[in-house]
């Protein structure tokens with residue numbers, strides 16, 4: 001006898017986005033009071049003007065619930081319509097249990113499939129790929145995907161090259177079925193030969209980064225992935241309204257924008273200037289900011305790409321909710 005499969009939806013789409021930015025803003029000048037650095041170096045090397053640092057009460061779960069709740073409200077769904085919750089994070093301090101089930105519970109979602117996903121700064125795009133495929137194959141009907149980080153928990157303030165870059169925050173998306181595909185295929189991969197370019201080594205509590213190796217990798221290897229993501233969705237650069245790569249470093253964002261030939265017509269996310277590098281949270285944070293400011297609008301076609309520790313990468317094209 002053959003095993004029966006579920007019938008999924010013809011496509012998946014984003015129904016709502018939400019974000020949470022920690023209360024405390026930390027400027028470059030403030031950092032220069034506690035470490036050997038200065039505003040000019042930080043702005044020219046990484047393009048960051050300020051970042052948010054989470055307070056003690058702004059835990060991973062609290063921030064994930066805040067962002068997820070806003071995305072849920074924006075989607076118009078009630079929690080009991082959700083049957084999958086995926087939390088992407090690279091800064092979980094306790095491996096057991098994962099925080100997905102707790103986040104889902106706090107959002108009032110009854111008994112969803114739920115898990116954490118760690119693909120470094122690529123986590124949000126990996127999770128969107130997984131959730132969209134789950135909807136298309138019938139494993140889920142509606143999903144919440146959250147990217148949440150407290151990178152300040154794992155940053156060594158004595159390591160000025162990482163301490164000025166990494167920050168905290170959360171972003172979330174709600175996904176559901178659609179007759180026409182509104183989320184393109186995920187293009188994902190990894191370059192494990194550079195597995196330790198960004199790492200918290202076993203027994204250590206802080207992150208180290210081979211900054212120049214990561215910079216070289218991001219600016220040379222990932223343009224092809226962006227082109228592949230557009231090809232997979234059957235669109236070209238001329239169709240892209242919003243380009244929102246992971247907000248790792250403004251110079252990487254500018255390099256990718258130039259290599260892809262995006263001109264005035266395409267809005268480019270530069271949320272890193274205000275938010276710093278928030279890893280798995282950076283893309284939904286950036287998209288939410290663009291929608292709130294009116295630079296992007298509902299229905300726009302966005303190209304996103306997450307990349308980071310692993311080294312991992314994942315990108316796709318989707319329509320903004």
Ligand SMILES: CC(C)(COP(=O)(O)OP(=O)(O)OC[C@H]1O[C@@H](n2cnc3c(N)ncnc32)[C@H](O)[C@@H]1OP(=O)(O)O)[C@@H](O)C(=O)NCCC(=O)NCCS
Pocket residue numbers: 036037038041042045046121160161162164209210211212213214215248249252277307308309
């Ligand atoms: C991290 C990064 C900004 C460092 O820039 P860099 O040009 O490679 O810097 P280096 O580490 O070679 O250091 C250059 C000099 O700046 C100094 N420096 C490093 N951090 C500094 C800081 N925050 N403020 C002032 N000076 C700093 C170094 O000590 C060094 O000084 P020296 O020449 O006197 O020895 C850069 O490598 C980078 O952006 N990499 C990509 C990182 C990234 O995007 N990671 C996220 C991936 S998810």
